[in-house]
Amino acid sequence: MVKVYQSTVLNAPADRVWRDLRDFNGLANWHPAVALSRIENGHPADKIGCVRYYQQKDGAKIRERLLSLSDYEYTCMSAILDSPLELTDYIATIRLFPVTEGNRCFIEWSAEFECSPNKETELTEIVGRQWFQAGFDALKKRYGQG
């Protein structure tokens, strides 16, 4: 089991950031690597079990299922169904915590998956840096630096 964890601090209240993140179909609005996204079968994006299909700017196509969504805990969990990455059992969690001091928020993004040992370093880099941290960098720009 490989675990990847990234976190940062965003200069906006958790409620504000959650408005953007809770939209399971909203990746293309803020993640710089995503070109387009849609929810299969016309389901609403906050229906647990719905599947999003998105295409990255490098052409990679990924299908991901929404496992849980909590407005109370600002948490969203999803699992990859199909992707070009050589990994299985990928489950990711994104979660916000209010930072009461300064009215900002702390965001963490983590994932667990299985892969062959010789792929571990490469996949950790792809998931941690090119996916999580790249998303954070875009969000930091979006909400401005304090």
Add this chain to the structure above:
Amino acid sequence: MKVKVIRSAVIDAPVERVWAVLRDFNSHRLWHEAVTGSDIENDLDGDVVGCVRRFDIAGAELREQLIRHSDPDRTYSYCILDATPPLIDYVATLRIKPVTDGNRTFLDWRSEFRTAADRSRELETFVERDIFEAGFTGLRKFLADQAGPSTPPVEKNGVEVTPVSVDEPLSSRAIVVETAGAPEVMTLDWATIPAPGPGQVRVRQTAVAVNYLDLMHRQGKASELSLPATPGLESVGEIIDVGDQVHDLFVGDRVACLTRTSGAYAESRCVDAGDCLPLPAGITDLEASTLLKGATAGLLLGRIFNVAPGKVILIQSIAGGLGHLLCQWAKSLNLKVMGTVSTVEKARFIRDLGCDFPIVLEEGIRLRDEVMRMTNGKGVDYGVHSNDGADDAFSCLARCGHMALIGDRGGQPVSIDTNTLKKQSLSVSVPVCFDYFDDRIYLQRLAHQYFTKIQSRSIIPAIETFHLSHAADAHKQIESRQNMGAIVLVNERSE
């Protein structure tokens, strides 16, 4: 009525460092400014689930029990067992998480409790501000102070900077006492300081404290210190080289050295790494050289006496090295301070430092009469006594009062009649500070408290300096009882 409080902050330190401090349930007294006392009952460690801490915070007394603790999740929860404010079913959780982006720490502190509706707003504010937010401020300050001292050499342009250490025997001047006697038996001589052995560091000293025990040592009256020798137990300086098996100190660190064996009256010396305390940036070498006296003051007020605001303390020789620091520390805890001095000039000096009732011991003055007059016949709650006349001092105590006998009195015992003690339910202790300071964590806490008080100017150490070569004059100054405040020897060649 149910109340929920959540406060969170980002702390500018790696999560491992923050957790190293926080994981001890009893660590609040180190970093939370509002915590005046915290102890775990039954001597348990602060990471034993189920342990109970007694806690004085912002004027409230609490007993709290640790009910969950997890190192992998870096979190613990605790509940209140008893509290002076009506915090019912109070459960709090503290959790920290790494901010990988920038190597910082996210800290989330929350609690839930029930209380009467008309008090909910007030108690919510109390928990929010006085406990949680004040905790963030205190923790930041504590980590910053801690960060100052020990820093490994930095890499510049990818090249590791190896500290230049002397690493061979070093010629240094030191005071030597061949045979016991008057101050003049102290002579300055050359000595060879070897390279530090395993577990040791070599320190170039800038300030050497003169403590009363040094005088006893010179006079041949200190039971544990033999002659010939170089006197002195306490010094401050810069580490010039580091022996094997020393992992937490570096060349260039400023440290205070407190040793049980003598040898401090010298330009440099080797000491065990465990006897060194790294110094925060805001404290000067001279100020730091009063650590033993300051920490003893903290020991008396924090552990020996069960202090409470408004109580009265009587300090013998209050204008001296320990006395003037004890006076200021006691004032910062809102005690009423009384003390004896030998001259009017000293009375003025100590009054300026906050002493409420200086008593000048002139001919015809009886200490007990003065004390009773000033306390409306009640007496004092705590006494600190160092010299002769212990009987007189005991007669100044109020019912259930406590007397701490410090100093050595030239090895002469004080005879105590237990019937006299019983008459007033008096108690007495004879603390030897090194027995307490062998617990290095405790000494670090005291040092932190002391330095914080110096930085906030609630304690201002008065320091008179002599050159190391004039150590005899420094001793004469103390023996003739002319000193006000602490006396420190400075190395004239490092000025």
